[in-house]
Amino acid sequence: DAAVIRIKGTNKALAMTTDGNGRYCVLNPYVGASIAVAEAARNLVCSGAQPIGLTDCLNFGNPERPDIMWQFILCIEGIKDTCEALNIPVVSGNVSFYNETNGLSIYPTPILGMVGLIEPADRLMTQWFKQAGDAIILLGTTKEDLGGTEYLRVIHHREQGTPPVFSPETEKAVQTCVLKLIGDGLVQSAHDCSDGGLAVTLAECCVSGPAPLGAVVRLGSNGLRRDSLLFGESQSRVVLSVTPAHSETVLRIAGEIGVPAKVIGSVGGARLLIDVEADRSSPGCRVDADLDALRDRWGRSLERALS
Secondary structure, three states: OOEEEEEOOOOEEEEEEEEOOHHHHHHOHHHHHHHHHHHHHHHHHHOOOEEEEEEEEEEOOOOOOHHHHHHHHHHHHHHHHHHHHHOOOEEEEEEEOOOEEOOEEOOOEEEEEEEEEEOOHHHOOOOOOOOOOOEEEEEOOOOOOOOOOHHHHHHHOOOOOOOOOOOHHHHHHHHHHHHHHHHOOOOOEEEEOOOOHHHHHHHHHHHOOOOOOOEEEEEOOOOOOHHHHHHOOOOOOEEEEEOHHHHHHHHHHHHHHOOOEEEEEEEOOOEEEEEEOOOOOOOOEEEEEEHHHHHHHHHOHHHHHHO
C-alpha cells in the first residue's frame, strides 16, 4: 500500500503513497477528492504509519469555463474538509489548468502524495497473507456501492452512477482501529479495499507477497447484489489477517472503537475461493481462482497496458 524507507540513524521509517481517482471526481468532485485523501491516508495506516503531511497536484481543464471552475472548487473543499477531519496538514501543492484536447477536458484529477511516520520502524506492516490457518477479518461495512467503480468501467464499459458513500468520521475510526491493532502486534497483514472491491483486495493479499498463498472466504449476501459484494468499492474497509489466537481480541478492540468487524475466512491453500451465500433474491456464487494466473495478471498489468 506504500513505499517505505528507513531514516538512517533512527528507529523510524517514512511511508509514502500517491492516490487519485478521476472517475469519482467527474461524478462528484467533492466526494471524489475526499475519497482520494482518505485512501492515501488508509494506505499509510495499513503500512503501520501515522499520516503526517500531504502535497497535491490538481489537474483540470479550462478554468474559464464555469463547469470546470465548479469542479476545481469542490475538489479543493473535499480535500480541505477531509484533511481537517483526519488532522493531516497540506504542506505544498501545484495546479495544472487547461488540460484539454480539441475543447474536451480531462477528468478533474486531484493527485495526492502523502507521507506517514512509522515509529518504531519494526511496526512496518505489509499487505500479503503470511501463514496458513490465519483468520481473515474485514473491518468496515460493505454497501451497494457500484457507481464509478473499476468493475463498471472494465466489465460494463460504463463510468456513471454515484461514487461510494463516504464519511470522514467512519474513516477516522477505521484508521484509528488499524493503527491500534498494528501497534499492539495483533496483525499479520493489512490491506485497504479500493479499486476492484473486496475480491480484488483478497486477490492482492494472496499474490503480492514473496510466494502466493491462497484463502477460503465466505460472504453473506446481506441483501446486496453479488457484484456489489465482490467488486463494490465501499469506503473505509480494510482486510486483516491475524493468528487465530488473536482474532477475538481484534474483534473486541474494533467493537470498542465502533468499527464493524467480522471473520470472513481463513488463509491457506493453493487457490482463492470466495463463496457468496444465496438468499431469497439471488442464488449464491463461487469465485475459484488459480493463484499463478492471478499473480501473472497482477504482476504484468502495466506491461500489458503499454503493449
